[in-house]
Amino acid sequence: MRYADGWFLLLLALGLPLSPVAVPGAAASGAVATAPGPWAPAATGTLSRWGAEVRLGHVWTHYPRPQMRRKEWQNLNGLWQYAIEPKAHGQPAHWQGHILVPFVAQAKLSGVGRSVSPRQRLWYRVTFRSPVLKGGEQLLLHFGGAMYRTHVYLNGQSLKPHDGSFADFSYNITGDVVADTRQTLVVSCWNPANKGPEPCGKQQVGKPGFTMHLVSTGIWQTVWLETVPQVYIKALRITPSVRTQQVSVTPLVRRPHSHIAVRVAVLRAGQVIAEASGTPDRPVLLTLLQPQLWSPNHPFLYTLKVELVEKAGVVMDTVTSYFAMRSIRVQKGADGHPRIFLNGKPCFLLGPLEEGYWPDGAYTPPSNAAMKFDIQAMRSLGFNMCRKHEIVAPQRWYYLCDRLGLMVWQDMPAAFDDKTAASQAEFKRELTLMLRQLHNHPCVVMWTLFNEGWGQHDTNTLARWIKRRDPSRLIDPASGWTDHGYGDVKDAHIYSGPGMWPAMADRASVLGESGRFACPIGGHIWRASWAVFQHNVPARGTAASNKLRAAWFVLYKKWALALMPLIRRGLAAAVYTRFADQISDHCTGLITCDRGVFKAREASIAGVNREVLRYAQGFASPGAGELSQRNR
Known part of the structure; x- marks a missing residue:
């Protein structure tokens, strides 16, 4: 090679005329964003024009899970306290400053801009108000992603550790919430990157060399709360088939029982074009007549509505999603x-x-x-x-x-x-x-x-x-x-x-x-x-x-x-x-x-x-x- x-x-040595090609609105290198409070971008590195627009109170505010939406959610992104401590130490007694979540400690936009070695652990602390739960509602705490080994503590209670840098993970914190007070969330993250056993991609401990990147330690995607009913849809598995003109939808349900059914509807331009019912955790098949196919030149998406319904007809949970009809394969050309x-x-x-x-x-x-x-x-x-x-x-x-x-x-x-x-x-x-x-x-x-x-x-x-x-x-x-x-x-x-x-x-x-x-x-x-x-x-x-x-x-x-x-x-x-x-x-x-x-x-x-x-x-x-x- x-x-x-x-x-x-x-x-x-070559010299054809061509003018500089700037992206409209691009900030010059070294531009500094200003923000109220104890946060500003760290001094190291280059700031993009979007980085220059980051402000407290408006950090990654978009709904983080477009494939399964609910109306009720609470964003926990923002300024948290942080400390970088030796890996063997427990929770810090003193915090070293503020970090802007969901940017890792090494990132300019975190406001920290410090390396975290495999011999160290990054700690976070934040408090938040829990939404009021009614009628058996559950409260879920979601992390879009954190690198790599994450320990979570809520109000002093240790939750299950999570290993993995690129997958989202969640906790049902209903039983750990204390009524009528602010909740205290403490998180620690440790990332050995290429010096450890985990899939880390191009992260390299030390100075990045040929083709590699800095190590990223800590929370790097949105942290958020979601209120759900006692029995709720945990996930959807959606598999379309162009050959059969069908889509298979499997709603995975927490604590399903015999009195609950699922109802699935496919919508196009707001109109229902297919409906079917089934049981939780089982595929529900819907047939589409003359389906529109997804491609780069025509990225058509169907809307999906999934409901959890009691036999009496009461809707317990509703999520919306989307899917596309497309096939991909290798076969002989002409x-x-x-x-x-x-x-x-x-x-x-x-x-x-x-x-x-x-x-x-x-x-x-x-x-x-x-x-x-x-x-x-x-x-x-x-x-x-x-x-x-x-x-x-x-x-x-x-x-x-x-x-x-x-x-x-x-x-x-x-x-x-x-x-x-x-x-x-x-x-x-x-x-x-x-x-x-x-x-x-x-x-x-x-x-x-x-x-x-x-x-x-x-x-x-x-x-x-x-x-x-x-x-x-x-x-x-x-x-x-x-x-x-x-x-x-x-x-x-x-x-x-x-x-x-x-x-x-x-x-x-x-x-x-x-x-x-x-x-x-x-x-x-x-x-x-x-x-x-x-x-x-x-x-x-x-x-x-x-x-x-x-x-x-x-x-x-x-x-x-x-x-x-x-x-x-x-x-x-x-x-x-x-x-x-x-x-x-x-x-x-x-x-x-x-x-x-x-x-x-x-x-x-x-x-x-x-x-x-x-x-x-x-x-x-x-x-x-x-x-x-x-x-x-």
């Missing part, structure tokens, strides 16, 4: 090459590697608007997919992809300790949580199990287990390097490329990483002292900067157009590395790490990408039939 950062040495088919039609997948990392929020975007910007930008650049790399995003990210029509290849975050039975069991446990948490999102079209051999073990056994559990999606067992002969796709990483594995009889050939052309933009590097390009980076708007962008676009266009002969030879998908510059030493993104400057005009990049996709449409004839059952 050849790495493309060396292309930087060639860039200044030219005989295995290709990816979306809704029964060949579809070339083209998109960037997307790591969801922000210079001011780490794995937590500064706001819902910031997160939405990323997805809209990928669509406006002409991409129809992205590879979500080594991170499981907040659920609202997938909701926005569902709404905006961006297909997602979802990585399982890597665990670098793969040698012990305990670490392998932890990997599978957290893999199971990811599959469960993202199952209902139509945007997720493929699971990527391992990346470049990181923590790779039992590859085919795990891949077959995933395929049995979720036959509605493709499986990429090993993105790059160590392929074991099974899966819907065979995935190559070729830098700078592009390239491909030779076409096969029963698997699609895809390019999971490629490109990576460096274009550092002065004033938009996370920490100049950490960047490979810290010296002689031209200032934005100068003639040298304009030449640099022009040269970058020449290389990107050459890379993208070189996909065309590969498509003719059977290439089914391609990923450019990457969407946004990394904070460590990679300035190879389509946009800077603060999302302040595109490396070329959006219309120019989109024009090239759409030309590639139009070329691929030439292979959009009906398929030539099924593949071997070996990889099904």
Whole structure:
């Protein structure tokens, strides 16, 4: 494999005219947000324009679980007390300051901006008022995500610890709430990252090096309260079938009994188009006549209403959700090459590697608007997919992809300790949580199990287990390097490329990483002292900067157009590395790490990408039939 950062040495030699391309409204590097009270962004790192808009009392206020909504909820995000203590110590006697939840201690927007080593633990404390509970109502405490081992104490009572950085978790705290007083919530988090047994993705203890990120310790998604009835819907499992024109909805219910039924309705434009009833914890099948299919160009979503009903007709609980009808599979195209088919039609997948990392929020975007910007930008650049790399995003990210029509290849975050039975069991446990948490999102079209051999073990056994559990999606067992002969796709990483594995009889050939052309933009590097390009980076708007962008676009266009002969030879998908510059030493993104400057005009990049996709449409004839059952 050849790495493309060396292309930087060639860039200044090229000189086509191209103006600087700023994102409208982007804040200059180093801008500082002001806020009342004891909080301000930490001094370290770069602030995005969305980070500059963060204010106390308005921190991640959107409903955190779009796939299962209720009306009553209470947001606990905001200023909490914090302390960083040795791991072996108990709850701190004194607090060291305030931290803005849900940003981790290392993040600029937390107001702390301090590292937390594997020998330390991050502690939190906050008080809140409990809603008044009536008629047997229950109170749930939800954490969208916390890294990695989390201990929770409410009013001095220890709740069950949670292990896992990327899955949400909840507690029924009804019996722990004290009436007529403020409740005291204490939380501790410990994260050994790549020095421990857990799936941690690209987190690296110490100074991030080649391709890696800072360790994130603590709460990184919304913390919230929810009031529910005594018997309530815990979760929904939604599985559509384009082939049968049906959707299966399984409402999982807490404490179901024989006097309770579930009622499910599908709505389109506010009108009920299908209804059915059933029993808790069992699939309810609904048939849709001439269903509208979801695709990037038509991301149509049906509304779902699920009620828990007593035999007397009294509605006990109601949740709303949504789903889409779409199918994804690999089968032979008219030219005989295995290709990816979306809704029964060949579809070339083209998109960037997307790591969801922000210079001011780490794995937590500064706001819902910031997160939405990323997805809209990928669509406006002409991409129809992205590879979500080594991170499981907040659920609202997938909701926005569902709404905006961006297909997602979802990585399982890597665990670098793969040698012990305990670490392998932890990997599978957290893999199971990811599959469960993202199952209902139509945007997720493929699971990527391992990346470049990181923590790779039992590859085919795990891949077959995933395929049995979720036959509605493709499986990429090993993105790059160590392929074991099974899966819907065979995935190559070729830098700078592009390239491909030779076409096969029963698997699609895809390019999971490629490109990576460096274009550092002065004033938009996370920490100049950490960047490979810290010296002689031209200032934005100068003639040298304009030449640099022009040269970058020449290389990107050459890379993208070189996909065309590969498509003719059977290439089914391609990923450019990457969407946004990394904070460590990679300035190879389509946009800077603060999302302040595109490396070329959006219309120019989109024009090239759409030309590639139009070329691929030439292979959009009906398929030539099924593949071997070996990889099904």
